[in-house]
Amino acid sequence: MSYLDLSIEEIHKALVAKQVLPSELVSEAYDRAQKYQKDLNAFVSFRIQALKEAQNLDGKEITNPLFGIPYAMKDNYSVKGELSTGSSNILKDYYPVYDATVVKKLKEAGAVSIGKTVLDELGLGGTGTNGNTGVVKNPWAIERISGGSSAGSAAAVSAGIVPFAIGSDTGDSVRKPAAYCGCVGFKPSWGRISRFGLFPFATSLDHVAYFTRTVKDAAYLLENLAGKDPKDMTCSIKPVEQYVEKLNPELKGKKLAIIKSINESLGNPLVRTNFEQVLLKLKEAGVEIIEEDIDMRLLKAIYPIYMVISSSEATSNNANLDGIKFGPREKGTDFLDSIIKTRTVGFSELVKRRFVFGGYCLAKENQKELLLRAQKIRRLIVNEVQRILAKCEAIFLPATGSIAPKFTEKNDEKLSVAYLIGENHLAIGNFAGLPSLTLPSGFVDGLPVGVNIMGKAFEEQEVLNISLGIETLLARYKGQIAKRGGE
Amino acid sequence: MVLTIEELxxxxxxxxxxxxxxxYLTLQQEFTLILEQMKLLGAIENLDQVEPLVFPIENENCxxxxxxxxxxxSVDEVLKNAKESMMDMVKVQKVVG
Structure with missing residues (x-):
């Protein structure tokens, strides 16, 4: 057992007790990242300077629980003077001139980034198979996907390379890979953490989110990352709470809602059994479960709404990627031809297809029937979620409808409820901007699965407390690191 | 409904x-499926009085x-990522003929 295999809290205690040095931790994390790269392909780039930065921390006063802790950063955050690609050829030589607020806060806390992780190009995807540096493999079974878009960050935490990694979540891009990779994935409320310096994908849905191995570590990170930011006008000015100090795993007397039609839509019956087993444990622990439902027509609309809104916003947000001010530039016969050639070779086919759909939704003749309609139905769904949340502390959900698929698996059932609802329901947390946490709940066919807690806006403490209670009930899955070949 | 290649x-x-x-052929096939999925939006009626939800959380907290x-x-920093620059400006190919 290495200190690197422990939680942030345990590593912090070892650092304070001088049982280990920041340089030793960072060096080992860096070595593991290099060693596993061939198998997992989790990283776009490595920060050799991390070793020097960690040496400079050795012997210094430890002022923060994140001090001296190695971590990994999804490659869609700006880091001053360091390659930041969005896993896209159109930014393959981009060096930002400023730090994202999240990056700045982690630097100030003394955490040390060992590298940037692979994502589905520009965040548009949910499999980890569409980064320009290749597919990311699941540390539990390398013939399977890690999930995406925060694929490399999920794999890095799951494989034991780092105790935490930063991702971003627009539909379920942290919470779903967390389930596939057997770790904790937390997306706080929209506006709780500044998005300044996060490459925008879909502004009304994007959240800063992250992976840890324990719920308590998720609370440590939130305390460090949350808070107002004058550089992000969508960032909340609500004060940051003492999430760690107020953690309480007591479940007795809590009221949680389940959504019947979502649970009945899961494609893999064993995943549903796992969810029901956890539900039983919650009832035994004194949790009152209320069964609620949402009109199937609304639930079936989750995926189409996500597609319309995210594709429209992505098409608009990425219109600035033209090779003029930054990024590679192709030679053309004139200015416009140069932009067309740059965008033609810069974007992958899959990203272009999403942009074409976004362009179609934004076209004047389609806006009313697609974009406006999607935004209206988004409100109806959010109203339904709020109606349910008014009756309870949080909603208890399965995190996925299946285990991590194999790379060779094809889903030809994209009009089925198993796909439209079972594989996409977590997007309601993005529609409503709610805090939502996935944690490991066991194994199906030797592969990790997870459950999800979705709470009221800015009630992160409640979500963390309930999640901690569940983690305590399911103690054997706490802090797990991938074992090749499954459980 | 199928979009033609010309429309795409x-x-x-x-x-x-x-x-x-x-x-384009792959895109056309995918578009046919997506438009089938979009019919699910059409199944929801009485939306006239519903306000579109653009941002998830009202800006009261901001x-x-x-x-x-x-x-x-600095100008140098701004120009750092541009492929070509000249006299403190981004240099591009001819814009007008």
Whole structure:
């Protein structure tokens, strides 16, 4: 057992007790990242300077629980003077001139980034198979996907390379890979953490989110990352709470809602059994479960709404990627031809297809029937979620409808409820901007699965407390690191 | 409903990129499926009185910052990522003929 295999809290205690040095931790994390790269392909780039930065921390006063802790950063955050690609050829030589607020806060806390992780190009995807540096493999079974878009960050935490990694979540891009990779994935409320310096994908849905191995570590990170930011006008000015100090795993007397039609839509019956087993444990622990439902027509609309809104916003947000001010530039016969050639070779086919759909939704003749309609139905769904949340502390959900698929698996059932609802329901947390946490709940066919807690806006403490209670009930899955070949 | 390749090409032209003929065929097939999925939006009625939801959380929690004098990026920093520059400006190919 290495200190690197422990939680942030345990590593912090070892650092304070001088049982280990920041340089030793960072060096080992860096070595593991290099060693596993061939198998997992989790990283776009490595920060050799991390070793020097960690040496400079050795012997210094430890002022923060994140001090001296190695971590990994999804490659869609700006880091001053360091390659930041969005896993896209159109930014393959981009060096930002400023730090994202999240990056700045982690630097100030003394955490040390060992590298940037692979994502589905520009965040548009949910499999980890569409980064320009290749597919990311699941540390539990390398013939399977890690999930995406925060694929490399999920794999890095799951494989034991780092105790935490930063991702971003627009539909379920942290919470779903967390389930596939057997770790904790937390997306706080929209506006709780500044998005300044996060490459925008879909502004009304994007959240800063992250992976840890324990719920308590998720609370440590939130305390460090949350808070107002004058550089992000969508960032909340609500004060940051003492999430760690107020953690309480007591479940007795809590009221949680389940959504019947979502649970009945899961494609893999064993995943549903796992969810029901956890539900039983919650009832035994004194949790009152209320069964609620949402009109199937609304639930079936989750995926189409996500597609319309995210594709429209992505098409608009990425219109600035033209090779003029930054990024590679192709030679053309004139200015416009140069932009067309740059965008033609810069974007992958899959990203272009999403942009074409976004362009179609934004076209004047389609806006009313697609974009406006999607935004209206988004409100109806959010109203339904709020109606349910008014009756309870949080909603208890399965995190996925299946285990991590194999790379060779094809889903030809994209009009089925198993796909439209079972594989996409977590997007309601993005529609409503709610805090939502996935944690490991066991194994199906030797592969990790997870459950999800979705709470009221800015009630992160409640979500963390309930999640901690569940983690305590399911103690054997706490802090797990991938074992090749499954459980 | 099926979009023609010509209609798809019109969209890609407006987005300033091109695709290969093979890619357009894949796109056409995918579009047919997506438009089937979009019919699910049409199944929900009585939306006339519903306000569209654009941002998930109303801006009541957000505030305007005070104006503060700050040093901005230098011209050199701004131009650092541009492929070509000249006399403190981004250099591009001819815009008008």
């Amino acid at each position: 090409k019109k969209i890609t032209k407006s987005l300033l990129f091109t695709m290969s003929e093979e890619q 505030g305007l910052r005070e104006d503060e004098v700050e040093k901005c990026l």
